[in-house]
Amino acid sequence: MKPEDFDYIAKTLKDKSGLVLTKDKSYLLESRLMPLARKRGFKGLDDLIAQLRRRDLALEKEITEAMTTNESFFFRDSKPFDQFRQVVLPNLLRTRASRRSFRIWCAAASSGQEPYSLGMILKEEAARLAGWRFEIVGTDLSSDILRKARTGLYSQFEVQRGMPMQLLVKYFKKKDDMWEIDQGVRSLVQYKEWNLLDDLRPLGQFDVVYCRNVLIYFDQPTKAQVLEAIAKQMTDDGVLYLGGAETVLGVTNAFKPIPGQRGVYAVARGTDVKSLGEET
C-alpha cells in the first residue's frame, strides 16, 4: 500500500472514530479491508481507497466498522463485575432508595456480552431490586456488531469464555448450534448506535459507566475528550469502569481512582469515594 493511501485511511479513521492506526498496524488494513473490498466488488485495496477518496460516506462508515476491534466475552476479567455486584450495586440501592432507579451505560457494547453480563447480575439480584427501575444502555460505533448483540445468539466458543456454568444453564438455551440468551435478560438492554466522539448528551445521565478497552485505541487528546464528555453524562457519585490496561491518570482530572479498586474511577466533582473503596 502506498504511504499516502495509508495516511489517508489513518486520517479517516481518526476523524470518524478516534481510532489511531500506527504504521506497525498496517497489516491490519489488508486483513480487515480485503473482505470489504470483495463485498463491494473491487479488485483490491487500491480501488477501495480510490472510492473512499471520492468521499463515499457509506464506505467511510464501513471501513471504520471493519477496523474496529470487537473482541468481547462474558464477565471479562471478572473483577469489574464482582466489584459491581458486591460494592457498587449495594451502594446504588442505598443512595437511590428514594427514587428507586438507576442507569448503566456500556459505552462499547460490541456483541453484547458486557451488557448481558450486567443484565444477568441484575436478574440474580431480582429480590433486592423488586420495585426498582433500571436500564442498561449499550452503545457501539458499529451497526453490524449491534445487530449481533440484539439477536442474543452466541457460539459455543463465545458462551464458554468467562461464563459460569450455573448462569449458562439458567439464562441460555440451545438453538441449533448456537446459544440464545434469555428474553428477560435481553429486554433489560437497549442498544443504540453511537460514536463516542459525537455529542453524548442525548444519551442522558448514568450512574454507572463501563468504557472498557476502548481508550487504548485513542491518542491522548481523544482519550481526554471522551473521558470528559463521559463524566458530564454521569451523576456526581457515578462510577466508571475502564479496561485493565487503561487509566485516567495523566489523561484527565474529570475522574479520580477509587482506592484499592483497580480500573474503577469516581467522578472527580463528586466527593465521597470512601464508601466504594476497600475498607482499611
Add this chain to the structure above:
Amino acid sequence: MKSCLIVDDSKVIRMVAKKILQELHFETQEAEDGKVALDLCRRQLPTAVLLDWNMPVMNGMEFMREMRALPGGKNVIVVFCTTENDISHIQEAMEAGADEYIMKPFDSEILQAKFQQVGLLED
C-alpha cells in the same frame, strides 16, 4: 505446584490438554478411564481433574462420585470436559458436584478462562 489429572479415553485429547496445562504450569497426570483415575486419586489427590463424561470401564460421573467420597475428595476442583453439550447434561454435572463444564471442542483460551473462573489461575 498445582496438579491436574486429565481423564479421557482419547489419547489425542489427553495430549492436547496436557500441553496446554503444562504451559499453565500445572503438573499433569493422565488416565484413560475413571477406574485408572480413581486408583491414582487413592494414592494422591490432585488439585484439579479435567474429566471426560463417556469412557469405558468407569464413566466420568461414576468417577466423580467415588472420588468425592475419598478423604479430601470434596476439595478437588472438577472441570468436566465433554462432547455432551446440552443443558440437561450440564445441569446433571452441576448437581452431581462438578465445579465447571467445558464443551468440546475446546482450546487453550477456553481452558485457561475456565481454570481462572474456578480459582485455579489468577486473572
